Amino acid sequence: MSVRSKSILVTGGAGFIGSHLVDRLIRDEPRRITVVDNFFLGSMENLTAAQAARPDIDVIRLDASDLAAMQDVVTTHEIDTVFDLAVIPLPTSLTYPAWTVQTNVGIATTFCEIARRGLVERLIHVSSSEAYGSARYIPMDEGHPHDAITPYAASKSAADHIIESYVQTFGIDATVIRPFNNIGPRQNPGSYAGIVPIIVRRVLDGEPIEIFGDGEQTRDFIFVKDSADLIAQVHDSDECRGKVLNLATGVETSVNELVSRILGLMGRPDHPVIHTEERPGDVRRHLADVSQLESLLGHQSPRLTDDALGQTVEWYTSVLS
Numbered sequence: 313m314s315v316r317s318k319s320i321l322v323t324g325g326a327g328f329i330g331s332h333l334v335d336r337l338i339r340d341e342p343r344r345i346t347v348v349d350n351f352f353l354g355s356m357e358n359l360t361a362a363q364a365a366r367p368d369i370d371v372i373r374l375d376a377s378d379l380a381a382m383q384d385v386v387t388t389h390e391i392d393t394v395f396d397l398a399v400i401p402l403p404t405s406l407t408y409p410a411w412t413v414q415t416n417v418g419i420a421t422t423f424c425e426i427a428r429r430g431l432v433e434r435l436i437h438v439s440s441s442e443a444y445g446s447a448r449y450i451p452m453d454e455g456h457p458h459d460a461i462t463p464y465a466a467s468k469s470a471a472d473h474i475i476e477s478y479v480q481t482f483g484i485d486a487t488v489i490r491p492f493n494n495i496g497p498r499q500n501p502g503s504y505a506g507i508v509p510i511i512v513r514r515v516l517d518g519e520p521i522e523i524f525g526d527g528e529q530t531r532d533f534i535f536v537k538d539s540a541d542l543i544a545q546v547h548d549s550d551e552c553r554g555k556v557l558n559l560a561t562g563v564e565t566s567v568n569e570l571v572s573r574i575l576g577l578m579g580r581p582d583h584p585v586i587h588t589e590e591r592p593g594d595v596r597r598h599l600a601d602v603s604q605l606e607s608l609l610g611h612q613s614p615r616l617t618d619d620a621l622g623q624t625v626e627w628y629t630s631v632l633s
Contacts, residue, residue: 313548313550314340314544314547314548315337315340315342315392315393315544315547316340316341316342317341317342317343318342318343318344318392318393319342319343319344319345319346319389319390319391319392319393320337320342320344320345320346320391320392320393320394320395321346321347321348321385321386321389321391321393321394321395321432322334322337322345322346322347322348322395322397323347323348323349323376323394323395323396323397323398323419323423324348324349324354324376324396324397324398324399324438325347325348325349325354325359325371325395325397326347326349326351326354326355326356326358326359326371327349327353327354327358327397328353328358328494328496328498328499328500328536329397329438329491329494329536329539329540330347330349330354330358330395330397330398331354331358331359331362331498332496332498332536332537332539332540333395333397333539333540333543333544334347334359334362334369335361335362335365335540336537336540336541336543336544337395337544338362338365338366340544344368344370344389344390345362345366345368345369345370346369346370346371346372346385346389346391347359347369347370347371347372348372348373348374348376348382348385348398349371349372349373349374349398350373350374350375350376350398351373352400352404353401353500355498356371358498359371370389372385375415376396376398376419376422376423377398377414377415377416377418377419377421377422378422379418379421379422379425379426382422382423382426383426383429383431386426386431386432387431391431391432392432392433392434393432393433393434393435393436393547394423394426394427394432394434394435394436395436395438395543395547396419396420396423396435396436396437396438397438398419399416399419399440399468400412400415400416400464400467401464402442402462402464402465404464405462405463405464405467406462406463409463410463412463412464412467413463413466413467413470415467416464416467416468416470416471417467417470417471417474419471420437420470420471420472420474420475421471421474423435423437424474424475424478424484424486427478427482427484427485427486428478428482428484433485434485434486434487434547434553435475435484435485435486435487436486436487436489436543436546436547437471437472437475437486437487437488437489438489438491438543439468439471439472439488439489439490439491440464440465440468440490440491441490441491441492441493441532441558441560441598441600442460442462442464442465442468443458443460443465443468443469443472443490444456444457444458444459444490445457445458445459445460445461445465446459446461446595447595447596447597447598447599450597450599451562451599451600451601451602452558452598452599452600452601453558453601453603453604454490454555454556454557454558454601454604472488472490472556475488476488476556479554485553485554486554487546487547487552487553487554487555487556487557488555488556488557489543489546489556489557489559490556490557490558490559491534491539491559491560492531492532492533492534492558492559492560492561492598492599492600493506493531493532493533493534493560493598494533494534494535494536494539495507495508495533495534495535495536495616495621495624496535496536496537496620496623496624496627497536497623497624497627497628498536498627499536501513501628501631501632507567507570508570508574508621508624508625508628509628509632511570511571511574511575512574512578512625512628512629512632513628513632515575515578515580515583516629516632516633520583520584520585520586521571521575521583521584521585521586522586522587522588523567523568523571523585523586523587523588524567524587524588524589524590524591524594525587525588525589525590525591525594526568526587527566527567527568527571527587528566528567528568529566529567529594529595529596529597530564530565530566530567530596530597530598530599531564531565531567531570531598531599532560532561532562532563532564532565532598532599532600533561533565533570533616534559534560534561534613534614534616535614535616535617535620535621535623535624537620538613538614538620539559541614542559542605542609542613542614543559545609546559546605546608546609549608549609551608552608552609555604555608557604557605557608558600558601558602558604558605559600559602559605560599560600560602560613561600561602561613561614561615561616562599562600562601562602562603562606562613563599563615563616564597564599565616571585573618573621574621574625577618577621577622577625578625578629
């Protein structure tokens, strides 16, 4: 069942994945759209397209871990479905570990309680593949052990377990989604930058691209717009209710390959690349088993295309130039 004619809440909706999800959900014509974001990393600029398409979108600056405040939002706006993407990110957990854990666990508990009280019909919680920690086997399925390395990873793992416990104990209608490595427009290009904006910035600045180790470490990169579409599809699927699902392409891409593809798209295939020492603790391979997602949705997960990479490079070039 789609969000058509429903009132939906997207927490973290001014962020990277969240704003793309808002754009995607607008296509399904929900009755009402509410965004809650604390704007720690989110930006009103990320919602420009959404506000043009739906001028009635309601954007509220709040902490999504505040149960009383969220309950007020849910009741006042008559929310049917919550898409929960609010999060304190990994780099912050290294400086403010206690705040990160308390907030991320608090967000999950808040919406579990709201669902338990019957105030919303459905909860879609977007977690992180970081909950798994380092891979014990490849590809990593949803039953992979949790081996949290950072406070962020521990907080996401704990949040997932809390949601699963509420599903089992109280029968709430919730789905946990674990995205792997998202790339695309609107990813923060500043101090929390991902690999793509770092590459683009170095090319624009005429600096060599530094790759840790031999560059053959792999990640499961997925285009953020594809992620948004898959999240919407998971919501619409009755078969996905109560599940924990990996969200990825199921394809490994090495750092060397990604750099080469980006340099080609920028017309700079010969831009200097240097290899430095490996980072201690750097994950060698990170690949999702997406067979459950593909089976439930009835189609193959989208691959990372040059068109998607091109859109990403174009956006960062315009922002960083």
